Amino acid sequence: MHLVWLLAWRFRTNKRQNGFISFISASSTFGIGLGCFVLILLLSVMNGFEKELKDRLLSVIPHAEFKSVSASGIYNWPAEITALQQHPEVTFVEPYVNATGMLQKGNKMKAIEMTAIDPVYDAQGVVPSLLTVEQWQQFKNDENATMLGIGLMKKLGLSIGDKVQILLPQLSADLSLSAPKTLRLNIIASLDMGGELSNHIGFMHMSLAAQAQNIEHGAQGIRLRYKDAFMARDLTRQIGYQLSPEVYMSDWTIKDGNLYQDIQLVRAVVYIALILVIAVACFNIVSTLVMAVNEKQSEIAMLKSMGAKNRLIIGVFMMQGTFNGLIGTLIGVVLGVLMASNLPEVARFLEGIFQVQFLSGDVYFIDFLPSELNWNEVLFTAFIAILLSILATLYPAIKAAKINPATVLGH
Template identity: 65%
Template structure:
């Protein structure tokens, strides 16, 4: 093997080698390196978005919801919560009542969705991480208090301490529209969730919301947080089908699932596209080796006359092509890993330098470019690149082994 490696390296770095062959060989190495680099980098970005989706957005919005078909709400909801809390898959349960209407400040109006929450059950809600402690205390002690999303406050020109009017639509028994209910609320806290949610969501006290909407049982529904939010559709349906009364079922994949689906779709497209880029680079290895075989026919013939077997010739040229793949893979993997580990810092530096913002916090749930490197994806990327390189060397190596010494040396 030492002899095979020496011959493969000499053939690859021969000074007499045609310049065009050297160029194709170098381009194959660069192509493999570029494919590995971009694949690792983009997969890390997709992982970063998925991690931020789970840690930020899914720490705030409920993973699953059950809400009563009856306008009276969930009956005996305290005991229902106690019986469901023994399920090890459930992290926490909150009762809620949702009020959808128009929020008015002066002449400005905006559609809003206010969720009535019980402060006792909401203490472990991830939503509170975005609310300052002093503001949460003010909300807890003010029955007419409301916490509004930062986007909604900005669009209506609302500041802390302002009073706002909530208009709730009403339907009569014959389904005709009546004058809306009016409710005055004190703005005591601001919620910074991120993205579009900031523009149309807020929180008020559960008793006030239920009383205003006529929910006689006290709560309209139950909100669930699971230890694994990606199991939300299955767990929510399982709980809903076994619930004591008729309820509607919903989970985060129905309301915010497009974000997760987009991430998975882009991940698949990235995989396919960049593996094809690596494959094209490997075709350059085929071209390089085929031309090298044609150029080195006399050397191959002499090696055969000196006793080299077909297996030896095959291994020499397979190793020559594999060297290009190994060098390209190493360069691509090292650069990809280093860039993925420092992508957020590099992106912020580029934004500061150019004044161009990659992600807007008003639209997305984050305002920075995330990255989360997973080492098993690095290993898979390197393995794919080396496998494609190895397969690309098979045909040229067999072509070299079939060189006839008598024919070549006779000319």
């Protein structure tokens, strides 16, 4: 094995080697390194988006909603909530009422999706964590209090302390639209929930919304959160079928799942595309070794005439090609890990220099470039790169072993 290493290194570092072969060899090393670097970096970005999706967006929106089929709401909803609180996968349960209408301030109007909550049940929910203690106490004490998304307030030119009107559509007995119900609300706080949510969402008291929409039982539905948000689809159906009242079942993957699916799709495309980039770089190893074998025919013939076995010749050229893969992989992995670990800071530095913003908080649910390094993916990337490099050496190495010493030395 020591002789294989020695001969492979000598062949690789031979100063008399053809310059074109050296260039192809260097390009294969560079290609493998670049593929590993970009793959690790982009996978870390995808992991970062997935982490921020879970920690930010999924910490704000409910994981599942059960909305009553009946217009009168969910009968005996406190008992249903008590039963759901005992479920081992459920971390939070609350009643709610949806109130979709038009928000009016002066001559400006904007569509809004109000979520009406009960302060008693929502005390441990998401909304209190977005407010100060004083703001939450004010909401509890004022039935006409409301909290609006910061994007919505900017579009209507609103500020905390303003009074607004919300127009709620009403259905008559024959299910036709009648004059809307008007509620006057006091803005006590603005909520920054990230992305589009802040442009059309608000919160108000459940009792007021239920009364305005003639919901007899006081709660239109029940919404909850799970320990693992990514199990929402299966758990929602499992729990929904066990509920006593008839309900419409919905989970976050229906409303906002397209973002998660996009992340998974981009991850798969990145994996395939960059593995192909590494594979193309490995083809350069084949070219390099084929030319090296043709150039080293006399040396190979001399070694075989001195008793070198085919296994030794194959090992030498496989090792020579593997050097390129190892060096390229090592450089790409090190640079990829360093860049992925510091990507948010690097992105902010570049934003400051070029005066641009890569992600806008008004459009996306975050306003910075996230990164989350996964060491399993780093090891898998390195393994794939080295494996492809080794496979690329097989044909040239076998070709070298088939050289006939008598034919070569005779010339």
